Amino acid sequence: MSAEPRLDALFQALADPTRRAILSQLARGPASVSDLAQPFDMALPSLMGHLRKLEDAGLIDTKKDGRVRTCAIVPEAFAPVRGWLDEQRALWEGRLDRLEEYVMHLMKERSDDAES
């Protein structure tokens, strides 16, 4: 898979506060689905839906042992998001690109208005 769709799935998975809370908990160590369900006031099927999205994004692994399903974080999955300062830089660069584009558009609009 090329980088964009993979990152897209990854960050869609991360865009939800419940899924981030699940990851925060798993960052402390593997946990069973029932352990994970405890802090959330949520029906089990909803929780399973979140877990599936995290698993599809490659952020967690789940293993079934008898009747217990255990979830664990996949540390390598976070490689694309490593380097928080790099992320900030990209955020500001993206913002600057958009500002430049917007201001050029604005200038053109104003000069069109002045001419008409």
Added chain:
Amino acid sequence: MMLNPDTDLKLTRTLNAPRAVLWDCWTKPEHLMHWFVPRPHKVVACELDVRPGGKCNTTFEVDGNLMPNNGVYLEVIPGEKLVFTDTYTEGWKPSPEPFMTAIVTFEDAGEGKTTYTAIARHRNPESAKQHADMGFYDGWGTVATQLEEYAQGLAAK
């Protein structure tokens, strides 16, 4: 200003627009809302009280989730310099999880151009890492930016 390469970043670019227009883009909600976050995400609320201590509040909508980003201006020199932080919110109320101070300056570069500089200073890397949610969100923002650039590249072809 001494910047710490582990926590601070600085961007400079010469933009083909006068300072006054760039100032408007940064200080008027009707302009800022158009470029502050990458599409398809939106700035759904924006309140800018552009004076020291005045609120600098934006709310982003990201996949249906509302993300408020509240702060205050620390320094305002019209047309020249804007400093804001999320360390305080309106009324100098301290924030529970402060993260950054931004310093944006605009200098004449001749021929109607402006040298634009943005400096973002963050808390130390350890405290930043503790804020996993924040990191995740910003990482997500980065990718949205990358995707938008990619899409623009495609559209330009």
